[in-house]
Amino acid sequence: MIYLDYNATAPLSPLVEGSILNSLKRFGNPSSIHNAGRASRAAVDKTRKLLAEALGVLPRDITFTSGGTEANNMALHCLGVARENTYCSAVEHDSVLKLVAPQNHLPVDENGVVKLHQLEQVLRTARAPTLISVMWANNETGVIQPIKDIAKLCQQHGAFLHVDAVQAFGRIPISLLDGISLMTLSAHKMGGLKGVGALVSAPHLKMTAYIAGGGQERGLRAGTENTLAIDSWGQLLANGFEDFSAVAALRQQLEAGLKAANPLVHIWGHGVNRLPNTTCFSSPGHDKETQVIYFDLKGVALSSGSACSSGRVVKSHVLQAMNAPEDLANTAIRVSLGPHTTQQDIDTFLNHYKAMIG
């Protein structure tokens, strides 16, 4: 089995694997004041501190959630910005896109990059308070948004900016830049366990609770913490991020191989900044679902786009927003590599691809 679907989820990092049993033994409720509780609290706080250090914020500005989807939902609710004043890019993950009115989806260019002049226009005319949500890197194409410029614009116009950094964190250097109010992270896309994410907030940002209850996470997110997943995330962070440097070279080979095998191949976002691990490409004449099943039968796991569509065959809203013609949109698949991807994996994949193209 060759796994090329890291943007859906990453296999558990070996750094974490060994620690699960130990972590499960530390089972106390972090809210309990006895020994068992305090040990769990310490583990949760350690991860919080490591995340804060990695992002250049204070530990108290990290709120753990059950994952990226919940953190995105929380981000769009917790500032109390009215729906008509909330905007997002047209290529956001469903967990943001569905919360924003369609007329407030900001257009992107043919590479999937937010059009800054259009954003500026919105910022100039929108009524305060305004919330803009733009992802750091796209899950389907890997295209990286000019977050620094966007943050600057938002700051100039006094708008809140939320950045979904689920795909970017751990793969490219990121931090809570000036002008970013909120940022979403997820553990399992970077080799941690599923079931934990975080919402990072700018200092002294006023937020309201999203899940009500026992007052955990400074009253912003109630519920007993997922100590196992949080602890495992900490193990990962303490050992440094997994190394994505080799991945870029592998992707270059992959894309060169694709072009050599099929002159009609179209690689999305080819000319702009992308995550080092993601290739989204169309092979006209080869339906995307057929391709995914073909590769699955050959033992290669990849995807036709966002993982969160519950298996429904849907048009990619990302490629649609990029104005992709039908024949390209219907034939696009995503290959996403990880630190454990090998040269041989790429060669094998390319051989299968050549056979498919015929």
Place this chain on the structure above:
Amino acid sequence: MTETVKQDMNHIYLDYQATTPCDPRVVEAMMPYFTQKFGNPHSRVHHHAWEAEEAVENARAQVASLIGADPKEVIFTSGATESNNLALKGAAQFYKSRGKTHIITCVTEHKCVLDTCRHLGLDGFDITYLPVGSDGLINLDDLKAAIRPETLMVSIMAANNEIGVLQPLREIGAICREAGVFFHTDAAQAVGKIPMDVNEMNIDLLSISGHKIYAPKGVGALYVRRRPRVRLNPLINGGGQERGMRSGTLSPALCVGLGEACAIAEREMAAEQKRTTELKDFFMNKLTSELEDIYINGHPEHRLAGCLNISFAYVEGEGLMMGIKNLSLSSGSACTSASLEPSYVLRALGVEEELAHTSLRIGIGRFTTKEELEVAADSIIKTVKKLRDMSPLYEMAKAGIDLKSIQWAAH
């Protein structure tokens, strides 16, 4: 991997209502899904994902079986707090426009139900908080009288987390069904410990927590009745997982853990109930044979055997805790134990404040042994005796002074 939970008489765990250790069998069932079978269960295409999805569906069936539900009626969440939030806010938001703007709950509910109701109250909903008697149970006539045409839902917990009393679910369910209002129950403490059947009890929504039943933290479930159908607005939007009611990537491992925990509970519930009751009786007999003036809070029979809330008159709870550092237990609900306030649950029962300050919650669970309880009882007896010897209240009571006759200076 199947080693049992270690016995360590210096760290005896008696806080099973705050959280439980993972059952080694649950750990064993989960481990493959942490590592080899890591697929995202929602990417329906490739092989990894299929395996993960199959495991999640199997777990869903295990959860459903424990409460007599159909697997299609079970959705996974991050835990009981989220389940309670979703049940209350989700139904409230959906039915608000239909004129259903009244919710009935009870003063001793878990903080997350009370806090959610408080939020709904700010949002225009009318909330009735039923009182409880000195036994901790609601009065069914109060409930009947509280139901109005605009009542959407009754939310009453199955077992209380602080005092372990069991509310009369079957009777509440019958009243709700007859009146045509939804019945939600926070069953985090009850599921797996007492038999629960959503059809026999006419329950429409039921919240489950993983880490209270020997599965890990970070996973729970919500039962949502399909016939007659309960509609919910999702709390978390996105990829449309869990029938659109709860988006987000699920952890197959955690779902498998919850499923396995439910399957174990279903198999072993009767035997475990018997064992727990025997342990409780042994423990209480030992305490009462050595200590006078101790009281169990809440109804003596309608209760979980494994949850004892005991007041030790004339000694203060925190001072007592300090003398029994070998025991991990709580002097109140885990979520609030950092505060100096006496428990709102004990207050609702009408327990006098001085007794409320002297209470300990002792949780007896699957891995508790008789030896542990013997050591625990000895520690408690020794410390209570020592503290009573230095307690001015005990001295006065023994001298026949009525403590209530004294004008205490509040500070």
Place this chain on the structure above:
Amino acid sequence: MAYSNKVIDHYENPRNVGAIEEGNDTGTGLVGAPACGDVMKLQIKVDESGKITDAKFKTFGCGSAIASSSLATEWIKGKTIEEASSIKNSDIAEYLALPPVKIHCSILAQDAIQSAIENYKSKQQQSA
């Protein structure tokens, strides 16, 4: 809750627990309330020169309350009532390294000293 070693020491080995038989040369302070979770009874015995020759306490309360009252009896023994009444709660809190949520225990201990001294003084005035 993390307790300082000094709190733990006084909790485990409380000094001067007990009662002093009431007389003209004694003073008893009873402060706090059961409903608030702390009650302290502190007693002193005073000689003709105004020196505290004995002090005893009984406390219903948390470890910090027990430690504060135990320490109070230790400190006032051998002191004159004037010296004893100058003891500040902040001295007790600092010595025991009480966390902010436990400062009220030291306040109560200071109140107990004051209350015992007042009780002694009122007895003196009555007999004078």
